[in-house]
Amino acid sequence: MINKPKGTRDILPNESYKWAYVENIANNIFKNYGYKEIRVPVFESTELFARGVGETTDVVQKEMYTFDDKGGRSITLRPEGTAGVVRAYLENGMGSLPSPVKLCYAMPMYRYENVQKGRYREFRQIGAELFGVSSYLADVEIILMADALIKKYNISDVTLNINSIGCKECRKSYQKALKDYINSKIDCYCETCKSRLEKNPMRILDCKEKKCKEANVNAPKILDYLCDECKEHFENVKKALTDAGIKYKVDSSIVRGLDYYSKTVFEFVSDKENYTILAGGRYDGLVEELGGVHTPAIGFAMGEDRLIEVYEKYNKESLVQENTPDVYIANVGEKAEKFVTILSKELRDNDIYVEKDISERSLNAQLKYANKTKAKYSLIIGEDEVETKKAKLKNMENGEEIEIELKSETIIKMIK
Ligand code: ATP
Ligand code: MG
Numbered sequence: 001m002i003n004k005p006k007g008t009r010d011i012l013p014n015e016s017y018k019w020a021y022v023e024n025i026a027n028n029i030f031k032n033y034g035y036k037e038i039r040v041p042v043f044e045s046t047e048l049f050a051r052g053v054g055e056t057t058d059v060v061q062k063e064m065y066t067f068d069d070k071g072g073r074s075i076t077l078r079p080e081g082t083a084g085v086v087r088a089y090l091e092n093g094m095g096s097l098p099s100p101v102k103l104c105y106a107m108p109m110y111r112y113e114n115v116q117k118g119r120y121r122e123f124r125q126i127g128a129e130l131f132g133v134s135s136y137l138a139d140v141e142i143i144l145m146a147d148a149l150i151k152k153y154n155i156s157d158v159t160l161n162i163n164s165i166g167c168k169e170c171r172k173s174y175q176k177a178l179k180d181y182i183n184s185k186i187d188c189y190c191e192t193c194k195s196r197l198e199k200n201p202m203r204i205l206d207c208k209e210k211k212c213k214e215a216n217v218n219a220p221k222i223l224d225y226l227c228d229e230c231k232e233h234f235e236n237v238k239k240a241l242t243d244a245g246i247k248y249k250v251d252s253s254i255v256r257g258l259d260y261y262s263k264t265v266f267e268f269v270s271d272k273e274n275y276t277i278l279a280g281g282r283y284d285g286l287v288e289e290l291g292g293v294h295t296p297a298i299g300f301a302m303g304e305d306r307l308i309e310v311y312e313k314y315n316k317e318s319l320v321q322e323n324t325p326d327v328y329i330a331n332v333g334e335k336a337e338k339f340v341t342i343l344s345k346e347l348r349d350n351d352i353y354v355e356k357d358i359s360e361r362s363l364n365a366q367l368k369y370a371n372k373t374k375a376k377y378s379l380i381i382g383e384d385e386v387e388t389k390k391a392k393l394k395n396m397e398n399g400e401e402i403e404i405e406l407k408s409e410t411i412i413k414m415i416k
Contacts, residue, residue, distance in 0.1 A: 007120050021319055022307060025153075027104075035145075042078060045076070046074040048084070051290060052290055065079075065110045065111075079110060080109055086129075090287065101132055105127050109123055110122055118273065127301035133298075136240065150268050157272045159248075161267045162251070167263060170230050174222050181218075190209045200259065202255050205255045222252065233263055237264055260286040263281075263282040266279070266281060267279045267280075281299075325373050325374075326354065326377065328355045331380075332363050336383060346408040377415050378393075378396055380394075
């Protein structure tokens with residue numbers, strides 16, 4: 001027997017509805033905020049992620065599924081959604097659409113990770129991207145939308161952490177201070193971090209190695225180095241969130257795992273599980289980096305797998321009830337079988353969930369199966385019933401039976 005690759009999961013029918021449910025809720029919220037779905041390829045040119053996510057990030061340095069295709073092109077399975085969405089935005093000239101352009105998606109992502117709870121090699125993200133607005137009001141709107149999404153699931157222990165990581169300008173002086181700090185204790189850092197020092201010292205703040213985390217404790221904070229514009233932007237975001245009744249914490253240690261962020265960054269963290277469910281931020285430089293004209297943008301991605309895990313741990317009720325048949329229609333004899341095939345089709349055409357026998361089982365076996373499916377009602381149809389066009393409809397919960405006319409309209413009325 002061949003097993004599934006490490007870090008992947010089979011999501012069986014008794015669970016798959018949870019993912020559909022979570023995506024449905026998200027789609028509803030996205031609709032109310034004006035986001036429209038985009039679908040982009042599972043694989044892209046490796047260069048897109050190297051440039052879009054950043055050469056010195058963990059994702060690019062350690063986590064990508066990269067291979068040469070038969071034509072000799074370097075291909076990578078997408079590790080995140082934003083780079084592909086920005087590529088599609090540019091390639092399809094979406095910059096000329098009325099601004100802002102608001103896009104959303106729910107897609108699988110692939111990262112070669114250390115597999116553990118809440119960390120898989122194939123996982124799904126629900127995400128949103130907003131293009132064309134530099135005002136802090138876009139940050140506020142997208143955080144409100146993310147907050148609405150999280151609140152829908154009734155998860156009580158989630159904290160919103162926000163930070164500003166400034167723009168290119170304020171980062172210049174910050175990076176100098178940060179480099180000096182790291183250099184002063186360079187021996188405390190891992191080899192990857194040492195190699196990042198010249199190219200991208202801020203990456204070191206996001207390292208997951210224990211010794212690097214400890215060494216970073218007293219590092220200078222970007223918030224102390226923000227330029228006037230970035231400072232004002234951040235103050236405005238905070239004030240508007242407070243006005244909207246959204247609780248948040250300023251966490252100056254958030255730098256986010258992807259290189260393209262600027263100004264506002266945010267994370268919704270499950271305190272009990274101590275992991276991030278949803279994360280995002282502004283990325284004003286990315287569209288330009290990928291060959292477009294300067295276009296401010298902001299977005300987030302939510303980990304569906306983690307959301308479902310956290311939900312189930314802290315809510316007694318299941319995410320949604322499983323779908324059970326409205327009616328099981330058993331048949332006895334060939335004539336009845338033919339009648340039931342047509343009747344079932346009519347009911348199904350009218351949005352009724354019908355189970356019927358297709359295995360040519362005995363009546364006894366059919367009824368046993370009806371019980372297992374937890375059908376709400378059952379009907380037994382034999383030759384007599386076909387002749388008289390009458391049958392007994394049984395309520396499977398309380399055992400009550402009533403005689404009804406064997407017409408689809410009557411059945412629909414009775415069981416709806
Ligand atoms: P982390 O610091 O936990 O590795 P990240 O910075 O790599 O997170 P993002 O790339 O911002 O995360 O992805 C957004 C969200 O996607 C995360 O907050 C998380 O919920 C989910 N996610 C990321 N990587 C994985 C994974 N390997 N397995 C399951 N969910 C994931
Ligand atoms: Mg990660």
